[in-house]
Amino acid sequence: MTEYIGEHLWAGQLGQALTVISLVGALLATTGYYLGTRTAQAEWTSLGRLAFRMHSLAVLGIVGTLFVMLFNHWFEYDYVWKHSNLSMPMKYIASCFWEGQEGSFLLWTFWHVVLGNVLIARAKDWEGPVMTVFATVQVFLAIMILGVYVGDVRIGSSPFLLIRDLPENIGLPWTAMPNYLSAIPQFADGRGLNPLLQNYWMVIHPPALFLGFAATLVPFTFAIAGLWRKDRTGWIEPALPWTFFGIMILGAGILMGGAWAYEALSFGGFWAWDPVENASLVPWITLVAAGHLMIVNKRKPTALFSLFLLTLITFVLVLYSTFLTRSGVLGDTSVHSFTGDGMLPGLLLFLLFYVGLSVVMLVPDKGQQRFYAAISLALLAIGVGLQVQVPAILLFGAVSIGMLVSAYRQAFLSREPEESLWSREFWLFIGSLVLLLSAMQITFSTSVPVFNLLLEPFDKVFGWVGEKTGSTFFQGLADAKLAPPGEAIAHYNKWQIPFAFIVTFLIAFGQYLRWKETDVRKFRKQLALSFLVSLAITVAAVYLLKYRLAELNLIALFFATVFAILANAWYVPSILKGSLRNAGASVAHVGFGLVLLGALISTSRQNEVSRNTRNMDLRFLNDGFNNSEDILLYRGDTVLMGQHFVRYIAKRQEGVNLYYDMDYFAAVPRTYSVGDSVRVGDMLFVAKNAHQAGPNFLGDQPTNWTPLEEFTRRELWHTREWSAYAVGDRVFGLAPFVQLNPRFGNVAEPSTKHWAHRDLYTHVRYADLTLASDTADDTWMPDRLYEKHVGDSIITPTAMAIIDSVYILKDSVTKRMLGDQYTVYAAQLRVRDLYQPDRWFEARPLVIYANGAPVMGKAAELEGLRIKYGLATVRFEEGPVMGHGGPIPGTDKPRIAIGLNVAESEFLVLQAIVFPGINILWIGCVLLFVGTGMAVWQRVRQ
Amino acid sequence: MEKNADHTMPSYPNAQVPKGMKRSHIIAIVIIAVAIGALVGSLYDSSTYADLEQAMENPGKEYHVVGTLDRSAEIVYEPSLNASLTTFTMRDLTGKTCRVHLAKAKPQDFERSERLVLIGEANEHGEFEARDMLMKCPSKYNEENKVNG
Known part of the structure; x- marks a missing residue:
């Protein structure tokens, strides 16, 4: 047994022991509460409670131990080494904690412990059955971080594993070194936190999301408890506040994810229908549906089966989401899923157990x-x-x-008469079903990789059927390798916009309906104003935002969201008489409407202002390609982009971030005075009278410009192009940056200008990362070396250079200055602008040789072309040129070979998107949160 | 007035709905129809994973192709020509290689990528025109845990 030096074994052992205690505690709690519920003996329930307390303490201990390990940088532990390092700011230690698979399970467990203890204190006579189910979930979660081997099968994955105990390392020679921690440099520092995640959003988003997930367990356990005790409605009352608490927190967690993506990641938006995003959205949708059905069934059990189904399915979908994102089945379809790590069987059992339990209880x-x-x-x-x-x-x-x-x-088949068409319960029921359908559609499309797995064993059967019947459908299924929809966003929008339309429309009038039966005339009167105003706003918006008839679905959704916002806002003064006590629902509904409206406007009218106006048209290659994504900015150049001129000033480094400073200038209408000449295409025009430029030249030309009949090429080049705008005052600056991280790869992060009515979101797509130093100049891109001969030409994207000759500079001044041991070579180049092929330039780069080696050079910079030619080497060659099949005949004349460095002026490639009305979305998020919170508070007080 | 109000208040009693065809049945049928529609729709809209050979056989049809970057071939990204065009060679899982035109700026650390998923179609010249690309880097999400003694 080797005595290792510098290890902190106690922490790992403590952690492992606490994990086992937490598992035993959860098992005991399950047993105690179960027997307590079955036998109605208080002793058993007390035992269950005690065991859950023990479990809770153990979980807190595990969390504490892992924090201590991370805090002290004990890199002998795999989890610490993988997820933290010395240079990382301490404020991100929490992010390290839940970055990995095991830590995020711990976070989830932790929230269950918190909620479980609140339930013990508050659930009263529901404690027994509710906590029985609750504790079973804790058993599964404890197993997930157990990390023990039964035979060859690893059960769970522990965060307390030493690197030298990892299966892939066991038996390696270094694991036998007692001083391996100090001897092997890799152990001196951990791998660190992915720079993408070094962000305050990563500190708050996962806890919110997991608290939301944890909150879905409470209604689930109440529903199971209700079925168990054959009290099919009594559980609704205590479960209701929990459900809306879950809606609030899970919703906040999801929206925080969106805000994070928008503010700090360069995904180009806040929602991309990525499988991982969908996996958290779907349970929220069903939870909302369940919550609303609870309100219905609390009054009168009319849709109990749907209520049970939605409540149970919400937690099952949380498990399914966990399964999708952590088992590795999503594989290539998501940019941010975990890899498998052999978790698949465990996660699958976890999921199927609760599917089975739900069915058994029903x-x-x-x-x-x-x-x-x-x-x-x-x-x-x-x-x-x-x-x-x-x-x-x-x-x-x-x-x-x-x-x-x-x-x-x-x-559950109801023998009672159906609800009236004009009743609140009926439309709440319809709304819940639409939400369920919406959730199902998202789940189906997200589950495409799962379909492949499910279809796989039947390949032979499908193939056989396909062969026998000649059906291409079955043949297709036989080698089905389904991929997610290629145009994911379009696919989801196509389905979800109609669902969203129905739901928001129901939200608009739902609250105005009475329970049981509504006075339709009154109902119409109360809604008429909101309806008409919404209609007017929609007409105005269609005109202002230029919605086309083909976007009827967007127009309809626009109307429904505005109607929902106005009708719910109007509800507070008109029906509630301004009392805010019961206004939670209205506020939340206004918030939901605003979220959808903001999302609708900002995404449907997002404008990629960073258009490629300069050069090659991508549509030559493929009709489906678009040119409107990226703009190339040379340093110092001022380019019109959207409503501003943008100028790339310079780059600077602060810590690990490389900032690219950009200034934005107002675009003011250009004024021309009499006699000004401008170029339009290949023509020149002279101003007839002083005027302010209109939006386009064609409009201005007849009244203000006379074409010039005769002009020289030179005049053409030197005349400025006509433009509608001139550069005005500097308005603001943005500094998108690249986080340099050699280990994880560099990450571009956006910089966004916020106005009240829109955002300008920019991020660097491509840039040179070298900074100016004593030896390097950062105003040019890196050199590219071309090996050529005199007489050859060099074609770069913007210019073609013809090497006319190479000669030795022999003028007396140079000679006298340098001395005899130096030879100065010059290359004479003729350079053609490929975008204006009539423009020719001359360039003469020099190189100084001493004793047969180049020592120094002087490059020729062509400012007009933003290109620089440097002469690197000059060699005299004799003998034939060697081709693939040996010497090429007729090539044995002496030649001059030169190495030419070509560099372009420094530039970067920027993506810039204008998101109009995105603040509507953020305001909506806040109202949704506040309103749901008000509703929860109201229910808790009752 | 009272009478009138009663008259305009349409409370649809169940008697109006034919027996055996209750409103809940209609709702159930609509729900099931939409659910099946959504399932078929998601299958219909879903793309297909293919290797390069299959993509080449059906030019113009959209596929997802999984593979790796062929580092021995040149990666061409000339922003001054077009800032949203990257040309490179990919090797699919069967080992076949193909020139790819990707209508995106060259991603950060493209050279270090471990796995690529291209979304696009083949053209008649035996090249692949990718509209989009998912890229996995060795250390971004996967575990890089090589401690060699």
Whole structure:
């Protein structure tokens, strides 16, 4: 046994021990609460409570231990080494904590512990059954971070593993070195936190999201408890505030993710329908639906089955989302999913267990429950034992759906008369179902990689059917390698905009409906004003934002969101008489409407102002390519971009960030005076009278400009192009930057100018990262070396240079200054501007040789072309040129070979997008949060 | 007035709906229809993973192609020609290589990329025209844990 030096073994051992204690505690709590509920003996419940407390302390201990390890930089631990380093600011230590798979499970567990203890204190007689279910989830989560081996199978993944104990390192020679920590340089510092995540959003976004996830467990446990106690409505009252708390926190977590993407990441927007984003959105949607059905069923049980289904499915979808993002099944489809790490089987069992539990509890009959449980266990055994997991899962799914249908028919089929068409409950029910459909559509499209896995075992069957029937559909299924929709955003928008339209429309009038029956005349009167004003606003917006008839779906959604906002805002003074006590719903609905309206305006009318106006048209290559993404800015150049002129000033380094300073100038209408001449294309014009330029030349030309009949080429080049705008005063500056990180790769981060009504979002797409130093000049891009002969030409993107001759400078001044041992060569170049092929320039770069080697050079800079030619080498060659098949005949004349360095003026490539009305979205987020919070507070007080 | 109000208040009693075709049934049918529509729609809109050979056989059809960057071939990105065009060679998982025109600026650390997913179509000249690309770098999300003694 080697005595290792410098390790802090106690921390890992403590962490592992606490993990085991937390697992045992959760198991004991499950047992205690279960028996307490079954036997109604208070002793068992007390035991359960005690065990949950023990579990809670253990989890807090685990969290504390991991923090201590991170805080002290104990890099012998894999988790610490992978997720932190010495140079990282301490404020990001929390980000390190939950960056990895294990840490984020811990965060989730931690929130469960917090919520579980609140439940113990407040759930009263629901404590027993609720905490039974609650504790089972903690068992699963404890197993996820257990990290023990049973045979060759690793169960869970522990954050307390030493690097030398990793399976891939066991037996390596260095693990036997007692002083490996000091001897191997890699252990001196950790790998550090991904720079993308060194951001305050990463400090607040995951806790909010996981608290939201954790909150979905509470209604789930109440629903199961209700089914268990055969009290199918009593659970709704206590679960209701929790549900809206979950809606509030999960919603905030999701929107924070969007804000993070927008503010600090260069994704070019706040929502991209990425699978990982979708996976967190879907449970929120079903939770909202469940919450609204709770309000309905609390009054009168009319849609109990839907309520149970939505409440149960929300937590199942949280598990499914965990499965998708952590098991590695998303693989190539998402930019930010975790890799698998062998978590798939565990996560799958976690998911399927709660699917099974939900179905079992919904089935009303004991015998059927046993039957279903037996089939499920048999399928589990067959699936694992015979390695036919996918058919077993599909069969399990089919049996589960069958059981659900049968449960519905037996226990939930309502014999009561249906609700009135003009009742609030009816439309709340419809709205919830639309939300469910919306969630299903997102889930389907996000699950495309899962479909591949599910279809895989049937490749042969599909192939056989396809061959027999000649059906291309089945043949396609046989080698199905489905990829997510190529145009993801268009795909989701196509489906989700109609759903959003229905939901927002329902939000607009839902609250004006009464329970049971509404006085339609009154209802119409109350809504008429909001309706008409919304209509007027929509007409104005269609005109102002230039919506076309083909965008009817956007126009409809615009109308619905405005209607929802106005009607809900109007509800407070008109119906609630200004009382804010019950205004939570209205405020939240206004917020939701604003979120959708802001998203609608800013994304449908986002304007990529960084248009490629300069050079080659990408559509030559492919019709589908667009030119409107990136703009090239030479340093010092002032270019019109959108409503401003932009000038790239210089770059500077601060810490690890390389900032690219840009100034933005007002674009003021240009005034021309009599006699001014301008160039338009290949023509010259002279101003007839003093005038202010209009928006385009064609409009101005007849009244203000006379074409010049005769002019020289030289005049043409030297005349400025006509432009509508002149550069005005500096208005603001932006500094998008690149975070330099050799380990993780450099990351470009945006810089955004915020106005009240729009944002200008810019980020660097491509730039030179070298800074000026004593030896290097950063006003030029890096040199590119061309090996050529006299008589050859060099074609670069903007210019063609012909090497006319190379000669030795022999003038007396040079000679006298340098001395005899130096030879000065000059290359004579003729350079042609490829964008104005009539323009020719001359360049004469020099190089000084001493004793047969180049020592110094003087480059020729052509400012008009923004190009620089430097002479690097001059060599005299004799003998034939060697081709692929040997010497090329007729090439044995003596030649001069030169190395020529060509550099372009320094530039960067920028993407700039204007997002109009994005502040509507952020205001909506705040109102959504505040309104939901008000509703929660109101329910808690009741 | 009272009478009138009663008259204009349409409370649709269930008797108006034919027996056996309750409103809930209609809703259920609509829901199921839309759900199936959404499922088929997501399958219909979904793209296909393919190798280069398959993409070349069907020029103009959109595919996702998974592969790696061929580092031995030249990566051409000339912003002064076009800032949103990168040309490079990719090797798919079967080992076949192909010249790719990507309509995007050259990503940061493109040379270090480990895995590429191109979204686009082949053209008639045996080149691939990619509209978009997902790129995974070795250390960004995956684990880089090579401590050699």
